[in-house]
Amino acid sequence: xxxxxxxxxxxWNTRDLLAECLVSLERSVPPPRExxxxxxxxxxxxAALVRSRFPRVALIENAENLGYTRACNxxxxxxxxxxxxxxxxxxxxxxxxxxxxxxxxxAHPGHAAVAPRLENPDGTLQRSLMRLPGWLxxxxxxxxxxxxxxxxxxxxxxFARDVDYSVDQDVEQPAAACLLVRRSALDALGGLDERxxxxxSDVDLAARLLRTGSKLRYLASARATxxxxxxxxxxxxxxxxxxxxxLLYYRAHFGRVAAAWVKxxxxxxxxxxxxxxxxxxxxxKPHEPVRPVTRALLAFLAR
Numbered sequence: 001x002x003x004x005x006x007x008x009x010x011x012w013n014t015r016d017l018l019a020e021c022l023v024s025l026e027r028s029v030p031p032p033r034e035x036x037x038x039x040x041x042x043x044x045x046x047a048a049l050v051r052s053r054f055p056r057v058a059l060i061e062n063a064e065n066l067g068y069t070r071a072c073n074x075x076x077x078x079x080x081x082x083x084x085x086x087x088x089x090x091x092x093x094x095x096x097x098x099x100x101x102x103x104x105x106x107a108h109p110g111h112a113a114v115a116p117r118l119e120n121p122d123g124t125l126q127r128s129l130m131r132l133p134g135w136l137x138x139x140x141x142x143x144x145x146x147x148x149x150x151x152x153x154x155x156x157x158x159f160a161r162d163v164d165y166s167v168d169q170d171v172e173q174p175a176a177a178c179l180l181v182r183r184s185a186l187d188a189l190g191g192l193d194e195r196x197x198x199x200x201s202d203v204d205l206a207a208r209l210l211r212t213g214s215k216l217r218y219l220a221s222a223r224a225t226x227x228x229x230x231x232x233x234x235x236x237x238x239x240x241x242x243x244x245x246x247l248l249y250y251r252a253h254f255g256r257v258a259a260a261w262v263k264x265x266x267x268x269x270x271x272x273x274x275x276x277x278x279x280x281x282x283x284x285k286p287h288e289p290v291r292p293v294t295r296a297l298l299a300f301l302a303r
Contacts, residue, residue: 003102004082005180006034008075009089010068015044017090017227022054024092032098034079036060037089038071046089067197076183076191084186086202088177090227091118100222101180112185112214113206115174116222117165126226128175129160129218132207135258138250138265144272171218172210176202178224185209193252199245207253240296247303263301270297 007025011018018037025035036058039047050059060074072086083102087093097116104114118126139145140154149155156162163169179202186192189212193204206216243266251259273293280287 002033003028003030003098005032005085005098005102006036006075006079006081006083006183007032007085007087008072008079009035009037009087010040010071010075011037011042011046011089012040012065013042013044013046014089015042015046015049017092018046019049019053020092021087021089022050022057024094025087025098026054027095028093028098029095030099032085033081034058036075036078038062038075040065040067040071067194069192069196069198069201070194072201073191073194076186082183084181084183086176086179086181088226091177092225093178094223094225097178097222097224098180100219104217104219105180105182108215108217110215111170111217112209112212113174113179113181114217114219114222115171115179116224117218117220118175118177118224118226121225121227125165126228127159127163127165128177128226129163129165129171130173130175130203131157131160132172132203132210133158133246133249135254135261138246138262139268143265143269165218166220168220169218170215172216173203173206174216174218175226176205177226177228181205181209185212185214188212195248195252196245197241199242200249201245204249204252240300243300244303247300266297266300270294 009021022035025032037050038060040062041064047059047061050057058078060078076084083105101114101116105111118128120126136154137158140149140152141158146155189208192201196204209216247259247262250262270293274290277287277290
């Protein structure tokens with residue numbers, strides 16, 4: 001017997017963790033109906049691992065890194081199960097997690113998605129719940145304001161610092177590292193927005209699901225282990241990609257004025273960075289080069 005779940009695992013150079021992930025799916029009771037690994041041109045033998053050790057897992061091999069969002073949509077198109085589990089390659093499920101998530105959606109038709117409690121490899125809580133970004137978020141986060149006012153009301157709201165992770169509850173933005181979604185809801189949205197290459201795709205998904213009137217749930221009793229950032233930290237242009245995807249998110253959800261506001265906030269952060277590095281240089285203290293950041297800023301402002 002299997003659960004009516006298709007698991008989509010985008011993969012990029014996390015071979016050993018991918019193996020742990022797939023083993024955890026084999027041990028799920030009951031196991032999922034379909035498992036698809038979409039490998040984004042990994043260079044560490046991830047695809048070969050899937051072919052040799054997990055013959056029942058469907059494998060899609062991309063000739064280049066097409067990004068997280070497109071990989072998810074490729075997996076979605078290749079499966080048919082009622083529920084879709086978006087699962088990072090650096091995550092693994094407890095044996096009964098999939099059953100708990102499926103049982104919740106079976107019993108609650110008003111909910112489009114459900115997420116488990118995420119834990120770090122040492123068993124400690126991983127704060128995986130956030131609220132959707134708003135107009136104040138670009139000013140308060142990733143600018144000098146975050147350093148000056150780390151406990152501001154907006155940062156507390158955005159990072160959901162008031163959430164009690166021991167309680168089941170409806171949430172705005174669960175992490176898609178492990179997220180069970182109704183296929184019907186994904187189909188109605190046309191899948192994930194491929195304009196968002198990597199970051200903010202889960203934010204966008206949550207926002208669009210909520211806009212349809214659906215609810216998203218967090219289950220404290222369901223557990224998954226997540227090696228946070230093991231894949232994304234490999235990107236040489238991590239920061240540039242994050243800023244670009246955030247800009248696209250704001251443009252899509254708030255319009256051109258919001259996109260200009262995001263650019264202004266990034267410019268504010270750049271001026272602060274450049275001044276601090278210049279003062280450090282004049283004082284013969286360790287500092288970072290400003291020129292590469294300037295080039296990245298100009299490319300960002302031109303988007």
